[in-house]
Amino acid sequence: MNPRDELDPVIAGKLKVLDDISERSSQRAADGKAAFLNESVMLKKGVSPEASRRHKNWKEQPNSNFLVRRKELKPMISTVTSIILAIALLLGGSGVTVAAAQASVPGDLLYDLKLLSEDAVMGLTADPEAQLDLTLNLLDRRADEIQTLLDSGEVITDDVQTQYRDQIEEAIMLALNLPEGQVVQAFERIQTRLQTEEQIMLQTHTNGSETALMSLTQLRDTIQERLQILENGQANLLQIQEQLQNQEQINNPDQKSTNAPTDAGSDTAPGTGDGNPWTTGTPTPGSGYGSGEGSNPWTTGTPTPGSGYGSGEAGAQATDMVTGEDTAGNGNASIGGSGNGGNTTTVYYYTPTLTRTPRPSSSGNSQSSGNQGGNR
Amino acid sequence: MTVPNEQNLLRRAKSFDTDALGLIYDTYSPALYRYAFRLLGDENLAEDCVADTFSRFLKALQSRQGPDNFMKAYLFRIAHNWVTDHYRRQAPTMVELDESLPGSDSEKPELQMDDRFEKQQVRLALRTLTPDQRQVLILKYFEGWQNDEVAAALQRPVGAVKALQHRALETLGKRLVDLEKVSQQ
Numbered sequence: 001m002n003p004r005d006e007l008d009p010v011i012a013g014k015l016k017v018l019d020d021i022s023e024r025s026s027q028r029a030a031d032g033k034a035a036f037l038n039e040s041v042m043l044k045k046g047v048s049p050e051a052s053r054r055h056k057n058w059k060e061q062p063n064s065n066f067l068v069r070r071k072e073l074k075p076m077i078s079t080v081t082s083i084i085l086a087i088a089l090l091l092g093g094s095g096v097t098v099a100a101a102q103a104s105v106p107g108d109l110l111y112d113l114k115l116l117s118e119d120a121v122m123g124l125t126a127d128p129e130a131q132l133d134l135t136l137n138l139l140d141r142r143a144d145e146i147q148t149l150l151d152s153g154e155v156i157t158d159d160v161q162t163q164y165r166d167q168i169e170e171a172i173m174l175a176l177n178l179p180e181g182q183v184v185q186a187f188e189r190i191q192t193r194l195q196t197e198e199q200i201m202l203q204t205h206t207n208g209s210e211t212a213l214m215s216l217t218q219l220r221d222t223i224q225e226r227l228q229i230l231e232n233g234q235a236n237l238l239q240i241q242e243q244l245q246n247q248e249q250i251n252n253p254d255q256k257s258t259n260a261p262t263d264a265g266s267d268t269a270p271g272t273g274d275g276n277p278w279t280t281g282t283p284t285p286g287s288g289y290g291s292g293e294g295s296n297p298w299t300t301g302t303p304t305p306g307s308g309y310g311s312g313e314a315g316a317q318a319t320d321m322v323t324g325e326d327t328a329g330n331g332n333a334s335i336g337g338s339g340n341g342g343n344t345t346t347v348y349y350y351t352p353t354l355t356r357t358p359r360p361s362s363s364g365n366s367q368s369s370g371n372q373g374g375n376r
Numbered sequence: 377m378t379v380p381n382e383q384n385l386l387r388r389a390k391s392f393d394t395d396a397l398g399l400i401y402d403t404y405s406p407a408l409y410r411y412a413f414r415l416l417g418d419e420n421l422a423e424d425c426v427a428d429t430f431s432r433f434l435k436a437l438q439s440r441q442g443p444d445n446f447m448k449a450y451l452f453r454i455a456h457n458w459v460t461d462h463y464r465r466q467a468p469t470m471v472e473l474d475e476s477l478p479g480s481d482s483e484k485p486e487l488q489m490d491d492r493f494e495k496q497q498v499r500l501a502l503r504t505l506t507p508d509q510r511q512v513l514i515l516k517y518f519e520g521w522q523n524d525e526v527a528a529a530l531q532r533p534v535g536a537v538k539a540l541q542h543r544a545l546e547t548l549g550k551r552l553v554d555l556e557k558v559s560q561q
Contacts, residue, residue, distance in 0.1 A: 004517050011549055011552065014494075017494050021410050024409050024423075029406075032405065032426060032427055035427065036430045036431070037401075039431060039434055040392050040394065040434050043392065043435070043437075
């Protein structure tokens with residue numbers, strides 16, 4: 001008896017349409033079988049010696065037996081060990097110097113060494129969760145350094161603020177790279193740290209100078225902005241990634257974009273690039289996002305309505321914002337109008353979002369990054 | 377189809393005996409192809425599914441995690457997982473007009489389009505079922521498997537298979553009606 005006889009005739013009739021199977025190509029079937037048998041031959045051979053013969057610090061000799069088998073005299077130096085040795089040599093071979101550098105604060109001679117050692121440790125940390133832990137600890141370090149500077153009556157330079165902000169953003173980026181189920185939890189951890197640091201800064205006393213007070217206010221603003229972003233980001237993780245990418249591109253336009261404008265004046269014209277290959281969705285009216293001619297390779301997802309980022313058509317809109325007119329009525333349309341006339345430095349004024357800049361040298365000048373002045 | 381002395385065949389396959397593996401391929405690949413084609417509606421995808429199924433089978437044998445019995449059920453379970461993964465990765469595609477449709481009088485392009493559309497609808501309805509429900513329907517009503525064989529493929533008790541079958545048919549009926557309504561709008 002055909003099992004379908006017991007079925008509802010309508011369903012049986014519908015299922016019947018799938019009985020018609022195109023005949024399998026005999027050539028492809030033969031090819032498939034040949035590939036299968038070839039693979040079986042390869043697997044049968046194996047690619048490595050059986051476990052008992054693998055290298056485990058024992059030296060295999062052609063005529064070895066239990067008595068003559070001996071442990072290798074010089075175990076293989078691992079890559080990690082090599083890196084550690086290289087760093088130690090680069091630093092003059094003195095671990096003491098590195099240890100001494102850990103107590104330094106921005107402006108000290110050894111501060112660059114401290115940052116270098118942090119980078120080295122981070123470079124040797126492969127596990128994403130461990131990287132996040134480390135970054136959060138470094139975030140605490142940056143906050144402690146700021147406290148130390150303020151306690152000693154010194155001014156918080158732009159570089160120091162940038163470092164602090166970068167550390168937060170690095171933590172957020174690492175959190176975003178964690179497995180999906182852990183992202184929200186990681187965000188909460190970052191939020192907790194930031195809230196604690198905000199509280200500490202609220203209780204911090206400066207030397208009373210206007211500059212110091214301004215620095216402290218800016219730091220608090222930075223924390224509050226990031227807290228807000230984290231809060232929003234939990235509701236929309238995708239959005240936060242886009243913001244980071246967009247902001248990174250703004251901060252480092254030369255690194256990736258060959259379409260970066262060389263003349264701010266060219267912003268007045270809509271982009272004339274090859275189109276925006278990354279945004280294929282339907283533009284939202286008034287959002288400044290559209291499929292214009294500009295090329296914005298830095299947007300990987302669907303733009304948020306009202307965010308104003310997108311491709312070419314919004315170029316003119318960006319110009320309006322630069323001139324303060326903000327025709328679309330949304331101040332955060334910072335990246336709209338990319339393409340050839342797109343990402344400009346002037347639109348930073350409207351971007352209170354995440355920024356990423358190269359870690360500045362403490363011994364360098366305290367020149368503010370492009371967005372630094374703009375955000376404030 | 378069952379292979380005589382399947383356990384002996386499996387034992388030889390585990391030692392990568394080429395003749396045994398060839399026999400396994402010849403025995404099961406046509407049914408696996410049909411199975412994949414029914415659900416995917418594409419020859420290339422069906423071939424990919426068959427190739428991956430046998431490749432995974434070999435790797436399982438190599439790591440000594442292959443089946444000790446019910447080889448057919450084991451292979452169909454791999455293919456079933458492959459199709460399920462494919463569904464997750466790939467959004468359903470719409471029926472597209474194909475200029476290569478043959479234009480003979482007996483099979484006019486518009487009739488072929490209707491046929492394709494109807495098949496697509498059934499595949500879509502099957503796709504809305506849970507993977508296990510879909511597996512039960514395909515194995516039972518297309519491949520003609522008995523409940524105990526289906527139970528072996530799903531690694532579920534026979535009673536659970538019957539319950540799955542009942543729910544699958546109920547859901548499929550509703551989905552087909554829904555799709556019919558949508559297509560008439």
